[in-house]
Amino acid sequence: xxxxxxxxxxxxxxxxxxxxxxxxxxxxxxxxxxxxxxxxxxxxxxxxxxxxxxxxxxxxxxxxxxxxxxxxxxxxxxxxxxxxxxxxxxxxxxxxxxxxxxxxxx
Amino acid sequence: xxxxxxxxxxxxxxxxxxxxxxxxxxxxxxxxxxxxxxxxxxxxxxxxxxxxxxxxxxxxxxxxxxxxxxxxxxxxxxxxxxxxxxxxxxxxxxxxxxxxxxxxxxxxxxxxxxxxxxxxxxxxxxxxxxxxxxxxxxxxxxxxxxxxxxxxxxxxxxxxxxxxxxxxxxxxxxxxxxxxxxxxxxxxxxxxxxxxxxxxxxxxxxxxxxxxxxxxxxxxxxxxxxxxxxxxxxxxxxxxxxxxxxxxxxxxxxx
Numbered sequence: 001x002x003x004x005x006x007x008x009x010x011x012x013x014x015x016x017x018x019x020x021x022x023x024x025x026x027x028x029x030x031x032x033x034x035x036x037x038x039x040x041x042x043x044x045x046x047x048x049x050x051x052x053x054x055x056x057x058x059x060x061x062x063x064x065x066x067x068x069x070x071x072x073x074x075x076x077x078x079x080x081x082x083x084x085x086x087x088x089x090x091x092x093x094x095x096x097x098x099x100x101x102x103x104x105x106x
Numbered sequence: 107x108x109x110x111x112x113x114x115x116x117x118x119x120x121x122x123x124x125x126x127x128x129x130x131x132x133x134x135x136x137x138x139x140x141x142x143x144x145x146x147x148x149x150x151x152x153x154x155x156x157x158x159x160x161x162x163x164x165x166x167x168x169x170x171x172x173x174x175x176x177x178x179x180x181x182x183x184x185x186x187x188x189x190x191x192x193x194x195x196x197x198x199x200x201x202x203x204x205x206x207x208x209x210x211x212x213x214x215x216x217x218x219x220x221x222x223x224x225x226x227x228x229x230x231x232x233x234x235x236x237x238x239x240x241x242x243x244x245x246x247x248x249x250x251x252x253x254x255x256x257x258x259x260x261x262x263x264x265x266x267x268x269x270x271x272x273x274x275x276x277x278x279x280x281x282x283x284x285x286x287x288x289x290x291x292x293x294x295x296x297x298x299x300x301x302x303x304x305x306x307x308x309x310x311x312x313x314x315x316x317x318x319x320x321x322x323x324x325x326x327x328x329x330x331x332x333x334x335x336x337x338x339x340x341x342x343x344x345x346x347x348x349x350x351x352x353x354x355x356x357x358x359x360x361x
Contacts, residue, residue, distance in 0.1 A: 069310035
């Protein structure tokens with residue numbers, strides 16, 4: 001499991017625009033580099049990221065080889081209701097990781 | 107009375123100004139772009155915090171035949187490791203030479219936990235080092251006043267002044283004589299090692315001061331000294347004395 005750092009406000013007012021931050025430890029190997037032995041290093045990148053609030057998609061992103069290692073994504077959403085935020089990363093070599101965080105809206 | 111206080115305040119201000127003038131040292135942080143500075147200032151943006159989180163997990167994880175974790179002896183790192191990074195490299199009596207913080211962690215692993223040593227620059231060693239060094243963030247760098255370190259520190263200073271490599275350059279020529287000017291597109295920093303291990307954007311990873319020093323050796327086309335070798339430790343010792351009193355920034359971000 002890759003290390004993930006999530007930043008979700010502890011409490012939000014209804015209608016407030018909040019910032020969510022999600023960082024994940026991942027090498028984002030482009031597939032264009034060669035190793036010390038001259039062989040091409042196989043591509044190993046994250047392909048997609050999605051954030052869902054109780055199953056409803058609130059943010060998604062596609063990632064490409066040009067994205068730096070340890071991708072950090074920050075985005076805003078309007079806090080309309082409390083629920084569980086689910087963060088999903090998918091990538092090469094069957095990489096899949098899901099993390100959750102509680103969103104409390106007063 | 108009020109006038110006297112005013113005079114005192116003026117004197118204090120003047121003294122502070124003189125001190126500021128005397129201390130022309132600046133961290134590499136001051137020369138970074140506002141975006142990179144923001145990345146270091148905010149822990150939720152700092153990619154090094156991913157490694158720190160790994161280090162915190164390793165601190166609690168048992169290792170070796172007795173299954174003891176770092177925390178079993180040292181307890182809460184936030185209290186027990188406060189200030190430790192600021193006083194390394196420190197002298198190790200058994201090896202009869204100075205050791206860096208990373209080596210110290212490794213020695214503790216092999217001697218006390220009787221676990222396998224961690225390879226220099228391995229993710230685990232850097233993570234533990236970053237976690238331990240984070241506990242000294244904001245404290246002034248305080249090299250130990252140990253007479254046994256003096257000869258090593260003096261040799262480190264000689265290395266700093268020694269021209270080497272095909273380019274025949276010494277550390278001081280860039281980092282003292284031409285600091286603040288540009289090398290290619292980058293500002294040459296004064297070379298104060300205040301934030302190691304650092305997350306270097308060029309590396310896209312966490313790396314130690316020794317990795318950075320070896321980069322400079324490569325830059326002047328000199329033979330690379332080995333990790334944990336006495337050359338680099340001596341140089342680190344001198345750099346710690348040179349940066350004495352500057353606040354620890356670990357985990358720093360550098361371009």
